[in-house]
Amino acid sequence: MREDRRLPLPISADRGRWATVRPARTVLGVVHNITSATRLLDLLSAFEGDERVQVVFSCTGSSALDSGVTEFFAERGMVHVPWPEARDSREFDLAIATSRGGDLHRLRTPLVSTPHGAGYNKKLARNRKPETGNRKPETGNRKPETGAFGLTEEWLVHDGKVIPSAVVLSHSEQLDRLAESCPQALPAAVVAGDPVIDQLRTALPFRERYRRAFGLEPGQRLVVVSSTWGPGSILGSPSRDVILRALAELPADEFRVLVTAHPGAYYAHSPWQWHHWLAPMLDSGLLLPAPETETWKAALCAADFLIGDHGSVTLYGHTLGIPCVLGAFDRATAAPDSPMHHLGEQLPRLRRGTPLARQLAEAEAQAQDLTYDAITSRPGEAAGLLRELFYFWLDLPEPEQPAVTRAIPVPPGPPARRALPHLPARYVTADVRVSEGGAELTLRRYPAAHQRTQGAHLASAHLAADVDDPDQRLPRTADVLLVPLDRHPDARTYAARFPHHDLLAYEEPGHGCLAVPLNSSSLHARWVRHPPWADFGVAASVVHTLLPHTGEARLVRVRAGEHQDVGVLELRPA
Template structure:
């Protein structure tokens, strides 16, 4: 929406002051909206947005602005407009040409990266992007009227990188860190919104952008590995991918590249939503890299494992550099064992050790004070507040498919008449796990897995006969066992020799259905083919068990 930011006569609600939100790319835009929330409910303040057009990762920015309904002013007009305050969450573009006084703020967890204005040159000066003269000074003049820092330690680094900017620095905390901390009491609500069942664990894979990131590894190896190694019933996996990666590659391309992972259960929320914040609060563990989400996870006290980390892109002496030096890194050992071994600090320890914010819980009040002072307006009479993180509505799940995914299933005895069942997506697994059997949908259009499956599945909503020979069809030479879904998630097995066995649930946990009953029954037939028995199924240490009654059909 095009606006005239100078002539205020045409506003229905005529503001006394005008704020210019300066957008560099989608990443900076989302953080900018967080900052501007301090103006909620105040009709004395109007806001318009402009885009510098200076980002190599600009695709998607204008679409984001349009979708969000953000009133827009072209950059050339914005530079010439004398508004009251401009707020930018990035240093890119010719910000020195703005006539409006500028407040500069970080767009992540402080200032942790190195970056030069010249592509490929590396940083010409020691220090972090946003804290050096390269990004703050133009022709001997400090460009921002105020520079927002989230932590007092950044003052020392600013004094080293651009001492002339220290007088305009304001330590105002981190609004995102405050949002995350305020959301912790509602963790159960976020977990329910992600569809987590009792006992399930949520693992968040966080990737920044460019080479050296988690997503930038060949074949997105770490994302694929998480889906392949973590048992499908015990774990849910969600990926928070940096907006720069989404919009440089293109959302369609990202979804195409990760399509086999989302088909296997990976949650992939859109980057312009706040789902990543909810996921951080809900997560039991984070596998991250040198992006801000990893630092936010450590701030929350969530166990963190580094799946990638580019030391050359991290500013020496920054909190991110210290995180990289002290955090466990992913090895070739089994991933479930590595996650189980991660220490979880107490909230008190996390708060004491965190370098994300010097003013926990105060960012809204401190930012509002700075902004209204810059506007020469008295603050509203009500307290500034931290906005709650919305419950995610769309969590980025792949469209539901009618075909059941092929799975490698192990059914291991743990006690008399008790078994542990573990399932792993066959399409992502390089080789079949020892002592497992392959389960596949009888009508899977990809014949690769049904053709070699030991157990073929037929849900109740299919039309079928109940004779093994008719149902086995082209797979008869492999002599698979066929599992038919029965009412209440029960299961009827048809054997090649004409025998039939059934399993019905005496108590069924939420994680289990007829496919689990089929695998348990299949193993029971191999071990004790003629017995009627009661079998307890578990899927993990914290997962509620289920009880199956196995009888002849």
């Protein structure tokens, strides 16, 4: 029986006989969880196109948030080596790790250690006892948890010896913190910048392409809600209310809301569970992309606003200049004097009792005065510096072509949501200016499912609902009843079922409607100019708003919010 029977071909003893390509070097990618895996893939782009280098992967099994890693490997066709075999193998020329957990000191190869987020910002103590006889107690009075995860002796030193051969830093300010928390690691420190912020900045010229991929219409604004893991995050209870508030308070035609979830939170509870918990919000248009893809990067490039917490995405977004508000922030996890600590002191906090739209506008006005860039001190250089470092430890000449920042892929489309058979119920507000022969309206629509109370943003709103909405409380209390084109029974049927409505609207071809008011003559509403948002529900709400003025109004200029294109609706007697 072969001793290496569990090893895949690239590192097996008989690879010389069976392998199609015979690389000169083999790199071990050390994964702790999906978060570290996605960052590792950013780093491994240094080897793209170089068949001299074979990469295989292993998971240390040391993270409590490592759910989904096996599936991550399988879905991408990555060569996976069990950790005990990878750790003890002499077949590797270099190991690259984006976290610090596990018994990395047992690797038999040089180790390059990098951060797995925007630098070193969080405090994290080991959650397991050190192996007997392997670790010396900490010296002096310094407690390891007071420094940043990844920069202290607790994570960098074993038995008096620095574990990594190279400790990658993204910013020179981290040298000072490393000198304070683990001075013996300073000779191994390399300031190599941050590949992700370089990617994001390089991708900004393609902002409109990313926006189209998310299904954003002209004039719509994208609010990204970013959550890290843990009870102090936005996704942690009770702060998940931030997402509900964004959907409830922001007009649906003017804003889209997208959540970037930390992989540790997303996979610990399972993707199914999050879609189950957030199902009502997803039905109202919430976007929830899978976090192990690069969609979150594209979302930042497309974003107009960011509601964040103490996760790295907030730091990236703020560095890009996106107007930011903190929906949650766990001070206890932010390392002292770290960029995240300073960001928590600088950014405004989401306030109750103040309209969210007003707070986002305030953040937009203040954004230029709150610039703070502590992610990288080598902007635009990470690709070249990291490749130089890796090839130095591999003892290989670098490829002839220059190292370039890798492009952020355009998402294939907005995350799929359930296609519901009924129209969503919405509260609608209107600002009206009526003149002789015409009128101008600005409508704003809000998902009715998430309105806990009649808030200030719903003053003078009317409710429009599908006559067959499964939640029959909505059409029973609706002012405007909507009957889609495929459902046209006798009007008297609906009048009997819902005696309290003001207007019954039947969809007509071209997204217009036949409007049947309860106490006045029927009208045809036809779109003469038809922007993407101009559906028959909007036409019905226009007629309802203008019922006191229908004698004067013939052509109506309509906006679905301040930033939307103008639609023109013609009203004529039925």
